Amino acid sequence: MKKKIKKIIKIILIPIIILIFGNIAVYLYCLITPKMEINKSQSYYLYDNKNELVFQTNDDWIPLDKINKNLINATIATEDKYFYKHIGFDYLRIVKAMITNIINRDKGEGASTITQQYARNLFLNFEKTWKRKIDEAKLACELEVHYTKDEILEGYLNTINYGGIYGIESASQYYFGKSASDLSIAEASMLAGIPQSPNNYSPVKNYNLAKERQKVVLLMMKKNKVITEEEYNTALNTNIIIVGKQKTSNLKSINYFRDAVLEELNSLSEIPSSLIETGGLKIYTTLDTDAQEDLETAVYSYINDETKIETAAIMMDPNTGGVMALIGGNNYNSSQFNRAIDSKRQVGSTMKPLLYYTALESGFTASSSFTSEKTTFTFAGDKTYSPKNYNDNYANGPISMAAAISYSDNVYAVKTHLFLGENMLINTAKRIGITSELTPIPSLALGTEEISLIEMTTGYSTFANLGYKVNPHFIKKVEDSKGNVLYENKEEKEAVLNSSLTFILNEMLTATYNKNFIDYNYPTLISLLPNITHKYAIKSGTTDTDLWIMGYNQNAVLGVWNGYDDNSKINSSDNSYHKNIWIDTMEAYFKEHEASWYDIPDNVVGVLVNPITGIIANENDEKKEMFFYLKGTEPTLDTTSKDLDAVFKEENTISAGE
Secondary structure (H helix, E strand, O other): OHHHHHHHHHHHHHHHHHHHHHHHHHHHHHHHOOOOOOOOOOOOEEEOOOOOEEEEOOOOOOOHHHOOHHHHHHHHHHHOOOOOOOOOOOHHHHHHHHHHHHHHOOOOOOOOOHHHHHHHHHHOOOOOOHHHHHHHHHHHHHHHHHOOHHHHHHHHHHHOEOOOOEOHHHHHHHHHOOOHHHOOHHHHHHHHHOOOOHHHHOOOOOHHHHHHHHHHHHHHHHHOOOOOHHHHHHHHOOOOOOOOOOOOOOOOOHHHHHHHHHHHHHHOOOOOHHHHHHOOOEEEEOOOHHHHHHHHHHHHHHOOOOOOOEEEEEEEOOOOOEEEEEEOOOOOOOOOOOOOOOOEEEOHHHHHHHHHHHHHHOOOOOOOEEEEOOEEEEEHHHEEEOOOOHHHOOOOEEEEHHHHHHHOOHHHHHHHHHHHOHHHHHHHHHHOOOOOOOOOOHHHHHOOOEEEHHHHHHHHHHHHOOOEEEOOEOEEEEEOOOOOEEEEOOOOEEEOOOHHHHHHHHHHOOHHHOHHHOOOOOOOOHHHHHHOOOOOEEEEEEOOOEEEEEEEOOOOEEEEEEEOOOOOOOOHHHOOHHHHHHHHHHHHHHHHOOOOOOOOOOOEEEEEEOOOOOOEOOOOOOOOEEEEEEOOOOOOOOOOOOOHHHHHHHHOEEEEOO
């Protein structure tokens, strides 16, 4: 029996002795290592397209004695309750984590102390490998030897990731608009819960999840007797007001742009996730602060706290695909949902330029005519479709393609769509960067399918740059804290459209505000004409629930959307916001920047025609307009108008005048 007891004692004592002597050896090793310098700037920095800093995190290092005790107690209770007792490692937690990982057959359970987390934040990546854990342990030991507990805790709190905001003072200012010295128990417990999963527990991104995590923190604080039962209940039931504002930039909607940048950053395979988590990155973006300021000024001159309708807008450089300015909603503090990128809506008649480019490529010209009249289309199975023009306004005669664009004639669009074949429009959309799933149906020509604003802006960039598909992006270059280039966008372009036909389309899109088209109807954007001082290609789109306007020149593409998140119908009082925002932004921007139009291609010729019929003009025509054609396709005095309706009726069943 005594032998068995001695054997058991040996089995227990030997590992303990090894552990003790191992700790002494590690301690002595750490003691003789040089004192490592603590970097007090684990943040990231966003620069605009002029390389000027517009956004940074963690610019406020706050001493430990200035941090509210509630936050310190919450952090220790949650992350490392024996912080002031251990020498960098919590062996009981390590054993427990090892057992859990063995049972679950993974390495998901962690046992890192605050010291270990701080070491990782400062010097290591976040890979769950044994090598990283060994390095982490060694560095944690060095921290414990060379720095006091208070210095380690201060460094940890000033560098930890609080949902994309690094450091407790910056996080406190961002989330609550106050210093970390003034936090309540409720606020402190919410902040202390974020580091476990910064992407999930940020109260700006998900308040409900943050509240659930806060409850866990408060329970730990109560269990560790740093708060009373009464304080626990009070904090748990406190309705916390989230501010969600950065003080780095005066731009109201910079957080929408920032979120888009970080989303792209996370998608870059060239940037290890460990570096993103650790921070210290310099991110050079495509942001044009002039464009962003002009866009914000325009939006907020029409949209205010009482305005219920939402707004999204993107300005893009069509030659690179770089996003110059972005607004994802009226108020970031109220809603972080980025409608410019993440929302898909019916695009209305902004789909028609894609249709008419397809028609030009299929042999149509600016003069090609269909009859504009009430029309019912009949399909197999006796299915019918009767598109209507706005206000039931029809020419009741043939109109040119340019006139159809000017008036946004729906009957002309559907006839063209069916004439070409419903898949043709889808093919063009895919070529220019539309990735949303589109259905080959008659109403596709009228924009009844849902597409995101960034897709539409990218597609229109192909028209603006005369036929090149670009990749939308927010990041130009990423450097680490030492200036090493980790990633650089090559801004590649792919020729996908005919440049001459694209030029012809661009010219036709000026008809939307051209007074020469005032006839039986008015151009859809004629109201903008008094404010237009530069030449633009513009197309608007309206559905029951969505208001769109897309337009461009060689230098910029701007898309603006207004609508309600719950798909409520548009009110008559909302009808002009998108148009006014668009023209105010473009005109303000091009007061200070070059605005250029397109040179006529060598294989394109201009001819004076009657703008409504597209027939070559004669002395009796009161109105004459220059239409553009590929050489050899232009009308002459001897040209007779091709009756496309007759060709169409041979292959399709329609009835007119209904």
